[in-house]
Amino acid sequence: MRALLLAHGRFGPVTAKTAVCLIRYRRGDVVGVVDRDRAGKDAGSFVPEAAGLPVVASVGEALKLEPDTLVIGVAPIGGGIAPEWRPDLRAALEHGMTVLSGMHTFLGDDPELAALAQRHNAKIVDVRRPPRERHIATGEARQIPAIVVLTVGTDCSGGKMTAAVDLHREALRRGLPSAFVATGQTGILVGCDAGVAVDALVGDFMAGAVERMVLECAARGKRLIWVEGQGAASHPAYSGVSVALLHGASPDYLVMCHDPSRHEKHSFPGFPTLPLREEIALNEHLLKWHTGGKVVSAALMTPNMSEAQARDAVARAQLETGLPTTDTVRFGPGPVLDAVLEASQNLTRKSSPPYAVKR
């Protein structure tokens, strides 16, 4: 893949989450960023990890980079196709590029874009399009001989996908039979052992979809399964998706993800991000009658902070929660993984620890 990341007016560490995660986890597959407001600069001026990638104003201007794929790199509320993207979507299809979209509104169902794709033999992939099969959850993921860890959070875009991917990669590095289950568009694009955009499923089938993915990973011999959470149990708009994941994944442990610079929920003024302890209590309460799963660690997201501020934030979160805390991107996922592995050695509900701890 030689991907261009579309992020008009929004290329930055928080506002272009999909773009940034592709740069972080699939750097070798990305050739440039399309953002007319930031064109002409190095992408590293806006997102340090993107250093070396050019920002261009349009797909037309990016052709010299020989792209074969255009990825919509932002995730606006509601997931519609912004009118300002159309010229670039058209240009990409006219040049026979593959267009990857995680929007709720499917590009493949747009008459103009679908016709263009057909005419130019280009491919549109709607990552959020639900699978044909639909399942009602049964609760059987509680019984599998694998440890399931769900990343939860105090808000949307608070590092849940990132933490899950970082933890999975670190577990693989340590030789553990680990799997990553993606539940959102970005996680699927980044690469996963199983993935469905759960927020795009019909409500009744959300828990069943994640449960099925967990069962599949366990059946394939995975013994440490990281599930990407969505939203927040306290979120006024997305809590339904968050809670469906809590009950569908049947996690043994939770990792609480949080952006300490955020005091209100992103785009929801008047809705605070809860104190960590409160969001932890709410999530554990929701699992009390299910798996009894507990939060064993916290993962902060600190891209807008200095190193010293980030260390301070980690220390304060650790004090508030009494849990091992880190920023998996900045300081590595080690402490969180250690906390999960240590807790799982004492998990009596499942017959025995499903793997030996190697560090």
Added chain:
Amino acid sequence: MRALLLAHGRFGPVTAKTAVCLIRYRRGDVVGVVDRDRAGKDAGSFVPEAAGLPVVASVGEALKLEPDTLVIGVAPIGGGIAPEWRPDLRAALEHGMTVLSGMHTFLGDDPELAALAQRHNAKIVDVRRPPRERHIATGEARQIPAIVVLTVGTDCSGGKMTAAVDLHREALRRGLPSAFVATGQTGILVGCDAGVAVDALVGDFMAGAVERMVLECAARGKRLIWVEGQGAASHPAYSGVSVALLHGASPDYLVMCHDPSRHEKHSFPGFPTLPLREEIALNEHLLKWHTGGKVVSAALMTPNMSEAQARDAVARAQLETGLPTTDTVRFGPGPVLDAVLEASQNLTRKSSPPYAVKR
């Protein structure tokens, strides 16, 4: 409407919820029940409220009742079209009847049935088909000058729709500007001021859909809005829908609905119906940072109990919860409505009680 209610093998107080509710709330529109296992008997032998309605074996045999509508009267898990229904669905369409379905699988998308409907100029209405417009919740329902009451529960099919309809009708009888917001297929079929089958919406848009309906009712001058809840916050498969309703409806008060004869969740062995106090605590926890709404009353569903058993169950629930309790069908919704009206007189968060209490 002259409706036949399709309920093969399942006509009974709990297993044919949609049929029973149509009989209860739209008795004048129902002409018979189709259930081949119970054919030839009076429907009242299985559901007391249905006394006087004939049970027949098939739509063909029911033509003498001059039906113009066939309603699928059961709600199986997963919401698929059972193969055994097909002969009757075909027969109804061939006789030009309207077919009303609340299944997840849309009859209108079934090639055979759609073709039959067209050929015979018959109508298929898929009650669960989502509206074209989709909204992300904003939380604004917290601000409206109306009291919002959501019925919640310890399980599916535990009386949430029934309680909401009974409370709404009693409020109207007392002259209050009341509205009923339906969120499931049966509520919509029974009749409502606004209705969307929320469990058939894409996850991200569930809370927004119920919020929009509440706002619409308030805009139309309704000051007491009863919202039908779904599932249970503790349910392993449907909690996502339940919690989306909790946050989307932004209720001031909750009514906890419960079937005291049920100790496990219906069709989910190994998943207990929580003790009332525990389910109440979980729901209130989920609202703590939202509206702070509290459970003010409990409504039991006791169709399988004797009168004495039911009175005993009500007394015990009242003792356990410390809340006014009733069975709205058996003993009337008065005590629950009184509890809501009394609580709302002291609601300082909204400027003033939005209506005068008349009893």
